[in-house]
Amino acid sequence: MFIFTVPQNHCAIVEMFGKPRSVKRSGLNFYIPILQQLKDVTPIWGNTSNHNGIFIELTEQQHRESGRICTTKDNVNVEVSCIIRWKITDPIKAVYSVDHLHRSLVEVTLNELRSTIGNMELDTVLTGRAALSEKVTLTVSPTLQRWGITLTTVEIQELSTDQATADAMRQIIEAERRSKAISAEAVGESAAKVKLAQAEKEAAILRAQGLAEALKLEADAQTAYLRQLAEVIGADAAAKVLINRQTLEGYATITKDPGGKVYLPSNLPAIVNIKD
Numbered sequence: 635m636f637i638f639t640v641p642q643n644h645c646a647i648v649e650m651f652g653k654p655r656s657v658k659r660s661g662l663n664f665y666i667p668i669l670q671q672l673k674d675v676t677p678i679w680g681n682t683s684n685h686n687g688i689f690i691e692l693t694e695q696q697h698r699e700s701g702r703i704c705t706t707k708d709n710v711n712v713e714v715s716c717i718i719r720w721k722i723t724d725p726i727k728a729v730y731s732v733d734h735l736h737r738s739l740v741e742v743t744l745n746e747l748r749s750t751i752g753n754m755e756l757d758t759v760l761t762g763r764a765a766l767s768e769k770v771t772l773t774v775s776p777t778l779q780r781w782g783i784t785l786t787t788v789e790i791q792e793l794s795t796d797q798a799t800a801d802a803m804r805q806i807i808e809a810e811r812r813s814k815a816i817s818a819e820a821v822g823e824s825a826a827k828v829k830l831a832q833a834e835k836e837a838a839i840l841r842a843q844g845l846a847e848a849l850k851l852e853a854d855a856q857t858a859y860l861r862q863l864a865e866v867i868g869a870d871a872a873a874k875v876l877i878n879r880q881t882l883e884g885y886a887t888i889t890k891d892p893g894g895k896v897y898l899p900s901n902l903p904a905i906v907n908i909k910d
Contacts, residue, residue, distance in 0.1 A: 637664045638672075644689040645725050647673035654726050675729060682736050683722065690728070694721040694786055697736070702744055704751040706759055712751065713794045716767075718743050719786040720778070727782030739778065743788055746774050756795070763790040 639662055640646050646658045648665045655670060665672065676687035683691045700715040720739065722728045732738050747770050751759055759766065770788045778785050860876060 636667050637662065639663070641685065641689055643691070643693045644685060645692055646688050646690065647725055647729060649673050654730060657725050673729060678729070678733070679735060690722060690725050692722055692725075694719055696720075697740055698791075699740060699744060700792075702748070704748045706751055706756045707753055708755045710756045710795060712756070712759060713792075714747065714751070714790065715792040716744075716747065717789040717791055719789065720783050721786065722782060723779075723784045724782030727780070732781045735781065735783075738781070739783060742777055743770065743774050743785070746770050747788065760793055763793070766790060 638646075640658050640660045642660045644660060646663070648655045648658060648670050649672070650670045654673070658665075672688040674687040675684050675690060683695060685691070697718045697720075698715075699718065702714045702716075704712050704714050706712060718740065728735055747766075750766060750769055750773070754762070754766070767788050767790050771785055774788075775785045864871075
């Protein structure tokens, strides 16, 4: 019996006659020499996801992929850089269910990323990184689970286009900004005109109300004056006084301009005699 210790967050696979017998977790463990042996994953994994070849990593791991070219639905080439985060949940499946685990993991994920971007337009790709990452993760996860892997996330790090596309996008953005500025200016001018018209309307209403009140006061004063005058000299005489005053006021108005000439008709009636 051979006793060995598995480091924390690692495991080891015990084989018997070339087949997996058990999985040893962190802590003190043992296996029977000659009949059993610890699986060395170095020939298929290299130095990735293992320690000393026999201790398999169980913590979350990541793989950075840069410079992959994808073509969008509107035929624009986009260079994508991403980080694939994952961890081994079933060591037996990870070792025995798939050849070249890490290469298969990367290829499946990137193929799905390329396919998803191919169904999206450039604007959607550039503004929807989170949605793109979530869709790829959900789509690829069932396949990776069959290999004993849980895909945590596909994190989109960078999206870049060629210079011509970048220049065209910059021109579009500048045009949109100018359009928004012109629209905002037009809205401001319209609002200012509406406010000015409203103010002029309110001023006209106030002027009309003031004129109406002034005319009413004048009429009330005239009525009171005539009433008092009629009480003193009689109604007929008061009427003649009113006519004479209005006639004199008319003469004063038409002769107001000292440089003007006034022609009075010969049949213009004289001022009414108050006395009978």
